[in-house]
Amino acid sequence: MRGTWHGFPSGYGQPVDSPRSIQIEPFFIDSWNRDNTRQYRSQQGGGGSRAGNAAGGSVPSAVFMPGPLPQSSQTLNKDGVTYSDLMECPCTTRISKSVVDESVPFGQGTGSLTYTPRDDDPVGVGGGGGAAGVTKLGFYKNCKPQPYSQMLDDKNPSCDLRSYVGGMLCCGHKVSLLDAEQAVPWQDQPLTYSLKFRIWYKRFDSAKHSAVVKWGWSGLGSPTEYDVPACANPSTGQCEHTTSGEWTVDEMTKGSGRPVKLLVAHGHCHAPTCLSFELQNADTAKVICRQVPEYGTGAGGAGAGSNGNDDNTLSFASSIPPCFWGDESHGLLPPPVLGPGTRLRSVKVCNNTFGHRGEMSAWQFYGVYAD
Numbered sequence: 001m002r003g004t005w006h007g008f009p010s011g012y013g014q015p016v017d018s019p020r021s022i023q024i025e026p027f028f029i030d031s032w033n034r035d036n037t038r039q040y041r042s043q044q045g046g047g048g049s050r051a052g053n054a055a056g057g058s059v060p061s062a063v064f065m066p067g068p069l070p071q072s073s074q075t076l077n078k079d080g081v082t083y084s085d086l087m088e089c090p091c092t093t094r095i096s097k098s099v100v101d102e103s104v105p106f107g108q109g110t111g112s113l114t115y116t117p118r119d120d121d122p123v124g125v126g127g128g129g130g131a132a133g134v135t136k137l138g139f140y141k142n143c144k145p146q147p148y149s150q151m152l153d154d155k156n157p158s159c160d161l162r163s164y165v166g167g168m169l170c171c172g173h174k175v176s177l178l179d180a181e182q183a184v185p186w187q188d189q190p191l192t193y194s195l196k197f198r199i200w201y202k203r204f205d206s207a208k209h210s211a212v213v214k215w216g217w218s219g220l221g222s223p224t225e226y227d228v229p230a231c232a233n234p235s236t237g238q239c240e241h242t243t244s245g246e247w248t249v250d251e252m253t254k255g256s257g258r259p260v261k262l263l264v265a266h267g268h269c270h271a272p273t274c275l276s277f278e279l280q281n282a283d284t285a286k287v288i289c290r291q292v293p294e295y296g297t298g299a300g301g302a303g304a305g306s307n308g309n310d311d312n313t314l315s316f317a318s319s320i321p322p323c324f325w326g327d328e329s330h331g332l333l334p335p336p337v338l339g340p341g342t343r344l345r346s347v348k349v350c351n352n353t354f355g356h357r358g359e360m361s362a363w364q365f366y367g368v369y370a371d
C-alpha cells in the first residue's frame, strides 16, 4: 500500500542474496462503471483525463458509481455505499459448491467450489485478458476454537463451505464476479494498469546489520479471512464489529522456546472495513501495538474520485501505518521483548454498516530472537 511504510529500524534488515528476478502477484478487481462515469462527465461538461483509462474522464471527488453487482452483493440497491462490493469477492451463481459430507458439524464442511464461465465471456483483447475456463478450487478451512478465535462459536460463514458466501476462494484468476445471468459488460473497454515498485536496499553488512526473522499469526485459525456480519441497526451510526483471539509467543515461533524482540508489526486488514487492529499482552492487558488505517476522503479534484488514481481515493485505505520500534535516538519506542510463554491477544474492530466478506485478520511481525 502506497502510504504504508515497509522497512526496518536502523541496524536491521531482511537479507536477500543476489536476487536476479522478482515475482509479483497483483490482485485487481475491475469494478469501474464506464457508463455512469461517462454520463456524469457529460453532465458536468467533461474535463479531466486519466492515463490508462479506456473511457477517458475522471469522476470528481466523493462520487461513487457502482457498476453491476451480483444478487449476493451486500450493498446492492443500498444507499450510502461508497465502494464496490466486488472487491470483497462475493460468491455468485457462476459458482457451485460440492460438499464432501453434509452431516458433519459446523466448521468441518469441506469440498470444492467450481466456477463456470458464460459462453460470451471476454476472449481477451490485445493479446491479454480472456476469461477463466471452468475452475475448481478446494475448500479446506479449520477455524480454531476459543481462546484462539471466536469464529467457531460465532459460526462465522467463512469457517465452513456450506455457509461460505465470499472471499478469496470465489475470486479465482480471471473469473467474473457477476451472476450467470449477467454478461460481462464493457468487453470493448478493458482497463490498462501500470504498476510502480520502489525497492529500497542497502548492502548487508554483518558487522552493522542483524537479519530479521518473520513471524505471522492469522488470529483466526487456518482461514486468514472471515465475514463481518452487518449490524442490526445501521441508523444508529454505531456499527462496529469486534473479534479477538489469543495465542502464545511460543506458538507463533513454532515452539522455538525462545524470547522475541519485536521490531515491526503489520496488521493485515482491508478497506473499507478495518477500523482498528490492536495487539495486547494478554497477561498484563497492556497494549503492545495499535494500528488505525487512514482512509481517503475523495477530496482533491480530478483523479481523486472513487475510481481515481491517487492516494486519496474515497473509502480506500491510503495507509495502514505499522508499529515500529527501535532506537530512542531516532524517536522510536524501545522494542518489546516477549518471553515464549507470553500470551498475546489480537483485537480487531471493523465497520459493519454493511456486511463484509473476505476481511482478513493477520499479524505479520519482524524481529529477532532475544536470547
Ligand SMILES: [Cu+2]
Pocket: 268, 269, 270, 360
Ligand atoms: Cu488481505
